[in-house]
Amino acid sequence: MTSPLQILNNPFLNKGTGFTMEERTELGIAGLLPPKVQTLEEQADQTYQQYLSKPSDLEKRLFLMEIFNTNHTLFYYLFSQHVVEFMPIVYDPTIADTIENYSELFVDPQNAVYLSIDQPDTIESALKAGADGRDIQLIVVTDSEGILGIGDWGTNGVDIAVGKLMVYTAAAGVNPENVLPVVLDTGTNNQTLLDDPLYLGNRHPRVRGEKFYSFVDQFVQKAEGLFPNLYLHWEDFGRENAANILDKYKNEITTFNDDIQGTGIIALAAVLGAMNITKEKITDQTYLCFGAGSAGAGIANRMYEEMRQEGLSEADARKRFYLVDKQGLLFDDMDDLTPEQKPFARQRSEFDNADDLKDLLSVVKTIHPTIMVGTSTQPGSFTEEIVKEMAAHTERPIIFPLSNPTKLAEAKAEDLLAWTDGKALIATGIPVAPVEYKGVTYEIGQANNALVYPGLGLGTIAATAKLLNDEMISAAAHSLGGIVDSSQPGAAVLPPVSQLTKFSETVAIATGQSAIDQGITKQPVTDIKAAIEELKWTPKY
Numbered sequence: 001m002t003s004p005l006q007i008l009n010n011p012f013l014n015k016g017t018g019f020t021m022e023e024r025t026e027l028g029i030a031g032l033l034p035p036k037v038q039t040l041e042e043q044a045d046q047t048y049q050q051y052l053s054k055p056s057d058l059e060k061r062l063f064l065m066e067i068f069n070t071n072h073t074l075f076y077y078l079f080s081q082h083v084v085e086f087m088p089i090v091y092d093p094t095i096a097d098t099i100e101n102y103s104e105l106f107v108d109p110q111n112a113v114y115l116s117i118d119q120p121d122t123i124e125s126a127l128k129a130g131a132d133g134r135d136i137q138l139i140v141v142t143d144s145e146g147i148l149g150i151g152d153w154g155t156n157g158v159d160i161a162v163g164k165l166m167v168y169t170a171a172a173g174v175n176p177e178n179v180l181p182v183v184l185d186t187g188t189n190n191q192t193l194l195d196d197p198l199y200l201g202n203r204h205p206r207v208r209g210e211k212f213y214s215f216v217d218q219f220v221q222k223a224e225g226l227f228p229n230l231y232l233h234w235e236d237f238g239r240e241n242a243a244n245i246l247d248k249y250k251n252e253i254t255t256f257n258d259d260i261q262g263t264g265i266i267a268l269a270a271v272l273g274a275m276n277i278t279k280e281k282i283t284d285q286t287y288l289c290f291g292a293g294s295a296g297a298g299i300a301n302r303m304y305e306e307m308r309q310e311g312l313s314e315a316d317a318r319k320r321f322y323l324v325d326k327q328g329l330l331f332d333d334m335d336d337l338t339p340e341q342k343p344f345a346r347q348r349s350e351f352d353n354a355d356d357l358k359d360l361l362s363v364v365k366t367i368h369p370t371i372m373v374g375t376s377t378q379p380g381s382f383t384e385e386i387v388k389e390m391a392a393h394t395e396r397p398i399i400f401p402l403s404n405p406t407k408l409a410e411a412k413a414e415d416l417l418a419w420t421d422g423k424a425l426i427a428t429g430i431p432v433a434p435v436e437y438k439g440v441t442y443e444i445g446q447a448n449n450a451l452v453y454p455g456l457g458l459g460t461i462a463a464t465a466k467l468l469n470d471e472m473i474s475a476a477a478h479s480l481g482g483i484v485d486s487s488q489p490g491a492a493v494l495p496p497v498s499q500l501t502k503f504s505e506t507v508a509i510a511t512g513q514s515a516i517d518q519g520i521t522k523q524p525v526t527d528i529k530a531a532i533e534e535l536k537w538t539p540k541y
């Protein structure tokens, strides 16, 4: 029997003033709440008014976290009513502020699990305690080395695991009972944190190499052992580890890397949306990646796979790609390429001016890209000169400044439209209000992996898929097509966040159906729609 205070202090059980008189008597909490009984609707209205009174986005987020920590049903009910308004508060970009100021703002560990590389023996007991008897089907885990584009934030990165999970529930209806946020604290190389007396994480440099991978593996083995229906989502690991970890586990367990695969899906969906507007073919595009890290190489790889599927040979498909990183255009004679960059590296002999191709402008001038995607963390790097140069050689330049949060974006949508006289087809990483330009209202698509990972996860879990493979990923990317009316002037390349719950279901069905069609499910699931309906959670009393 749960004690009265255990009920009121448990956000899964607590309804606050929403408890009826009968419930209050039955649970022994009569007299522990103000007498009025409120409906969920009334609570939500009252809470929303309080939310509106908060003076800044950060204050708004902290207030919503307080509601989350108190009453999950109320939090998600409210979230579902205000998806467009809350996404940038609960999630990116405001989440970046709470990560940067985590120790100063700390009030509650938010039911997350903090695993320390200095205490590997506690992995299993901590996961078990965090689950507290619940059937965990979804973990978002981060080691916080590459939080968004803001870098290494040690233990503070736990907020991204919590925030990503909130979006799973708000967008796709994943039951909060079945999820667990985890941070792997393997140290930090962020000197500001190491010097900060308030810092709450391990106060030593990041552990690398064998010891790191062994710790990650112990976590994977324990989590898989405890939670047999697990979908394991990796978030914001550093460039040197993210792909290694994914490659190690993706053929063994049901697992997903959001920055590599999720971003690949949403960016491909956005390019397909652009193709729908221009009526061009993806196989005719010239693709420029600026910032070829986890996301940049992940997106390039997804585009490459799409071109292969559309009939190009390996060699012909590779020729359509140009990757630019800190070194400039990536060449195959460079000795510091990542394994993900190598297959896309070009030969110097292809160019008369190879040695000049060290900056983005020179590359754009030389290769005439039709698609330019920024995942570089370099704010303002898509300059007017570069964009105008690109637009001089292609009718509808496709330009996606995807670096997050807002302060790191390669360009602003309104500038891109002004510089290209309204021709640019744009998607951004963070939400952007529609832009008015010469009498046309341009809707700006949000190419953030949050538009796909919730549905992808729900569909994979509902299908009980053994793996998340390329076919499922491709199906997810294609499922977002046809939602936007591409014939409208100023049409976006992606569906709007206001329809997030609707198209998350579309993505879930496409993903799950693909697993069923391939025969890679653990259980004999036949009707994916029914399986998804059964799994879906709705916030109600």
Ligand SMILES: NC(=O)c1ccc[n+]([C@@H]2O[C@H](COP(=O)([O-])OP(=O)(O)OC[C@H]3O[C@@H](n4cnc5c(N)ncnc54)[C@H](O)[C@@H]3O)[C@@H](O)[C@H]2O)c1
Residues within 6 Å of the ligand: 146, 147, 148, 149, 150, 236, 238, 239, 258, 259, 263, 266, 290, 291, 292, 293, 294, 295, 296, 324, 325, 326, 327, 374, 375, 376, 377, 378, 402, 403, 404, 405, 408, 428, 429, 430, 447, 448, 449, 450
């Ligand atoms: N919109 C989305 O859904 C989404 C998803 C994932 C990542 N992102 C954003 O993309 C950015 C990169 O994330 P990541 O996880 O790939 O990080 P990462 O560290 O793996 O990659 C960043 C890459 O940019 C390169 N870079 C740094 N300075 C550069 C410069 N001056 N010129 C060219 N390249 C430079 C780095 O060398 C690295 O290869 C972040 O801002 C992140 O928020 C957006």
Ligand SMILES: O=C(O)C[C@H](O)C(=O)O
Residues within 6 Å of the ligand: 092, 147, 148, 149, 236, 258, 259, 403, 404, 448, 449, 450
């Ligand atoms: O978290 C986001 O907003 C998207 C993405 O995963 C990122 O790392 O930027």
Ligand SMILES: [Mn+2]
Residues within 6 Å of the ligand: 148, 235, 236, 258, 259
């Ligand atoms: Mn990320």
